Amino acid sequence: MLEQARKLLQQYYGYSAFRNGQEQAIQSVLSGNDTLTVMPTGGGKSICYQIPALVFEGTTIVISPLISLMKDQVDALLQVGIPAAYINSSITAAESRERIQKAKQGEYKLLYIAPERLESYDFMEHLKELDIPLLAVDEAHCISQWGHDFRPSYQRIQRMVQVLPQKPIVIALTATATPRVRYDICESLNIDENNTVLTGFERENLSFSVIRGQDRLRYLKDFLKKNEKEAGIIYAATRKNVDQLYEHLQKSGIAVSRYHAGMSDVERMEQQEEFLQDRTAVMVATSAFGMGIDKSNIRYVIHYQLTKNMESYYQEAGRAGRDGLPSECILLYSSQDVQVQRFLIDQSSEQHRMSSELEKLQQMVDYCHTESCLQSKIVHYFSEAESPPCGRCGNCTDSRETMDVTREAQIVLSCIVRMGQKRFGKTIIAQVLTASRNKKVFELGFERLPTYGMLKDQSAKDVTDLIEFLISQELIAVDHGTFPTLYVKEKGREVLVGKETVYRKEAVRTKQV
Ligand code: ADP
Numbered sequence: 001m002l003e004q005a006r007k008l009l010q011q012y013y014g015y016s017a018f019r020n021g022q023e024q025a026i027q028s029v030l031s032g033n034d035t036l037t038v039m040p041t042g043g044g045k046s047i048c049y050q051i052p053a054l055v056f057e058g059t060t061i062v063i064s065p066l067i068s069l070m071k072d073q074v075d076a077l078l079q080v081g082i083p084a085a086y087i088n089s090s091i092t093a094a095e096s097r098e099r100i101q102k103a104k105q106g107e108y109k110l111l112y113i114a115p116e117r118l119e120s121y122d123f124m125e126h127l128k129e130l131d132i133p134l135l136a137v138d139e140a141h142c143i144s145q146w147g148h149d150f151r152p153s154y155q156r157i158q159r160m161v162q163v164l165p166q167k168p169i170v171i172a173l174t175a176t177a178t179p180r181v182r183y184d185i186c187e188s189l190n191i192d193e194n195n196t197v198l199t200g201f202e203r204e205n206l207s208f209s210v211i212r213g214q215d216r217l218r219y220l221k222d223f224l225k226k227n228e229k230e231a232g233i234i235y236a237a238t239r240k241n242v243d244q245l246y247e248h249l250q251k252s253g254i255a256v257s258r259y260h261a262g263m264s265d266v267e268r269m270e271q272q273e274e275f276l277q278d279r280t281a282v283m284v285a286t287s288a289f290g291m292g293i294d295k296s297n298i299r300y301v302i303h304y305q306l307t308k309n310m311e312s313y314y315q316e317a318g319r320a321g322r323d324g325l326p327s328e329c330i331l332l333y334s335s336q337d338v339q340v341q342r343f344l345i346d347q348s349s350e351q352h353r354m355s356s357e358l359e360k361l362q363q364m365v366d367y368c369h370t371e372s373c374l375q376s377k378i379v380h381y382f383s384e385a386e387s388p389p390c391g392r393c394g395n396c397t398d399s400r401e402t403m404d405v406t407r408e409a410q411i412v413l414s415c416i417v418r419m420g421q422k423r424f425g426k427t428i429i430a431q432v433l434t435a436s437r438n439k440k441v442f443e444l445g446f447e448r449l450p451t452y453g454m455l456k457d458q459s460a461k462d463v464t465d466l467i468e469f470l471i472s473q474e475l476i477a478v479d480h481g482t483f484p485t486l487y488v489k490e491k492g493r494e495v496l497v498g499k500e501t502v503y504r505k506e507a508v509r510t511k512q513v
């Protein structure tokens, strides 16, 4: 059967070999096992269910959360001659009935449906009349409350499987591999955890870097000037940011497109086409851009602001270098953006999800402050695996001296202990350490602490940076109560008592203000 799969790969897709993980996933499904496939974005998940769909008799059902993605996938399949269709809220009831009829007659190899369909009694009754050998659950992390995109209707999938007259084989696919999410997927869909196909999360052609403490607009313009022949995406946090950047770059004579949800459909399509067909080199966009976009020659992805979590970051950054050639993923960090993200989480999240989202944001901030390999940090985040330094990222290639900062770290840690664990945030802690004359500091009597002013030769900003660094090293942790407060972790205690040493790259200090 694997031989047949390989022929189909060549025949329909024109590829001569499976990628890492694809063969294993296909083999597992063809042998009749329910399977979880975890691959990074761009890893080639679609083929893992599309090829088995071609091998099996009947219609494979694909559950997919994004309407735009469904259409793209179906268009791509039709183009290579694989009969497929989708049913979601973008089509009329009459069209939907027609497609169901055709599905019953076995006219499609693949039928994409939105998870919300499973809430319709009528639709479920229709499904029972189909011959369904395989059920593919795309973006399966939507099942988990711990994922970054929880969808309640995903939790109905298992019930659907149970009411079908013939139990289909189930393949779940996601790019999120945290053990908790993996566990939830397997639990919810009744997949044996041993049937997990997990490929490496490294993308060997990508080099990651984080730029801190620089004029972002100037950095961006310099970068674009040096790379004017290359295609790239610049992600900004809000529509307003996108519009501003777009205008700035256009004025500087750069051929640029833009994309965000505030534009009309027509305008968005036009701008997207311009970029896809290489008429413009640069796309400035919000996170609304990129799903289902298959442009292989993207040489860089720059984030003008940090994202709300690592999942979004890796998904967006991962759009660079799909053709396998060296590409750059750059994040421009500014601490104010963390406040903006925190505010957005406050505004939009349900109460019970808030702390998990703030925790994810903190991990993103840690990524921005770590001095170890960024690629390894990402791999560890997604799979808890250890990997050797990549040798390519901004941190691996950072040639600054490494300094022993144990003494400074001890001062910070001891100041936190003295001010009270889980009571204060980093701003006031930095103020105390730099001998601020702020009213609140005096009201609380902190000017009498022995650590008051012990780092006063540094600016409050430098000390805040140092605190962020110590958080990224897991010496200090953030408690997300009504507002974020700090406390010293076990590893921090070891530093305090002199059992552990702390190293940091020679600081690039901002001027005392
Ligand atoms: P994902 O869903 O994991 O993000 P896709 O399924 O969209 O990834 O695949 C990403 C890209 O890789 C697509 O352009 C696809 O055609 C290509 N691709 C997938 N499998 C192979 C393969 N075996 N050989 C070469 N290219 C592949």
Ligand code: ZN
Pocket: 372, 373, 374, 375, 376, 389, 390, 391, 392, 393, 394, 395, 396
């Ligand atoms: Zn590295």
